[in-house]
Amino acid sequence: MPLRVVVAGATGVVGKRLLPLLRERGHHVTALARRTDRFDEPSADEVVAADLLDPDALRAELRSAAPDVVVDQSSAFSAADRQEALQRTAKLRERGTKNLLDAAVTAGARRFIGQGMTALYRPQGHDVLEEDSPLWTDAPGTWGEVVRAFASMEEELFTRSGIEGVSLRYGALYGPDTQFAPGGDVHARVVGSELPLVGDGVGLTSFTHVDDAAGVVLEVLEGGDPGAYNVVDNEPAESNEWLPAYARMAGAPAPVTLTSEQASSQLDWLTVHQLTEQRGASNFRLRETIGWKPTWPSWREGFASMFGLWPA
Ligand SMILES: NC(=O)c1ccc[n+]([C@@H]2O[C@H](COP(=O)([O-])OP(=O)(O)OC[C@H]3O[C@@H](n4cnc5c(N)ncnc54)[C@H](OP(=O)(O)O)[C@@H]3O)[C@@H](O)[C@H]2O)c1
Numbered sequence: 001m002p003l004r005v006v007v008a009g010a011t012g013v014v015g016k017r018l019l020p021l022l023r024e025r026g027h028h029v030t031a032l033a034r035r036t037d038r039f040d041e042p043s044a045d046e047v048v049a050a051d052l053l054d055p056d057a058l059r060a061e062l063r064s065a066a067p068d069v070v071v072d073q074s075s076a077f078s079a080a081d082r083q084e085a086l087q088r089t090a091k092l093r094e095r096g097t098k099n100l101l102d103a104a105v106t107a108g109a110r111r112f113i114g115q116g117m118t119a120l121y122r123p124q125g126h127d128v129l130e131e132d133s134p135l136w137t138d139a140p141g142t143w144g145e146v147v148r149a150f151a152s153m154e155e156e157l158f159t160r161s162g163i164e165g166v167s168l169r170y171g172a173l174y175g176p177d178t179q180f181a182p183g184g185d186v187h188a189r190v191v192g193s194e195l196p197l198v199g200d201g202v203g204l205t206s207f208t209h210v211d212d213a214a215g216v217v218l219e220v221l222e223g224g225d226p227g228a229y230n231v232v233d234n235e236p237a238e239s240n241e242w243l244p245a246y247a248r249m250a251g252a253p254a255p256v257t258l259t260s261e262q263a264s265s266q267l268d269w270l271t272v273h274q275l276t277e278q279r280g281a282s283n284f285r286l287r288e289t290i291g292w293k294p295t296w297p298s299w300r301e302g303f304a305s306m307f308g309l310w311p312a
Contacts, residue, residue: 009074052096201240204280236280
């Protein structure tokens, strides 16, 4: 049955892929972002401008959109300064998503689909982690602020009465327009030999192609129990595996190797953590409960397609 769907963050990397998918399925789509001039027409049935940090404007817009489902794909990771990007994202999750949830409840929406991240799990052992694994809320520095903001957002989503809350915990997003694509931050760092291997490079990353990040929303618009779902491919990869492969496909120099001591004086804490101790995530829950399968089951083909080395 066609639904009325509001998509916040509709001009972002995932949001703009999601709009046409929703409309192809016959849903009525209201696209929301701070500015309306970034939209390609006719990507939505309605386009509205509101800041997630402005609760009154949000309430008014959602009341008139009268959604069945609200999807939050907003994010602020694209700020030029990485520290600032983390802080703005934490604020957006802590306050913006809650404002949107309040507005969704007031407007009578049945379900709210938010955006989480698998990078937030506390690293432990050598396992690939499932949704019940604890989030790393006492992580150091700004990363700790980010984890606590997402944890608090999910807590609100899962406990708010009168609405079902779903959190899609994405892995590292790659594909067109992302930080991994030519022109993106990761690409620039690899091409400039600024992203080295550290020590034995056993930090795991789970990847998510942006098409899968958008496509999974269709599956949970109505289906699946409320709660958290890891949305990742089937192949968590150690940095000593994906980083040299990425550099090869990007035509970049092979990454250099630093010792842990060298890395901690040359790189930021978060990068070292991701390369050396981060854990990957399992997509078992999504596969078992709603039969979801990634269209890009491995980052190997996904990266290759991003560089035009694999048929689309
Ligand atoms: N899990 C992950 O690994 C992960 C997750 C997210 C992003 N990323 C990476 O980060 C890069 C940047 O992605 P991004 O998603 O941050 O940026 P983005 O693709 O530019 O999307 C951000 C979206 O959020 C909206 N937004 C931001 N602040 C808002 C506010 N206060 N109120 C209303 N809407 C707001 C933006 O709308 P406006 O038009 O109003 O700016 C835009 O639609 C991506 O290339 C991706 O690689 C990774």
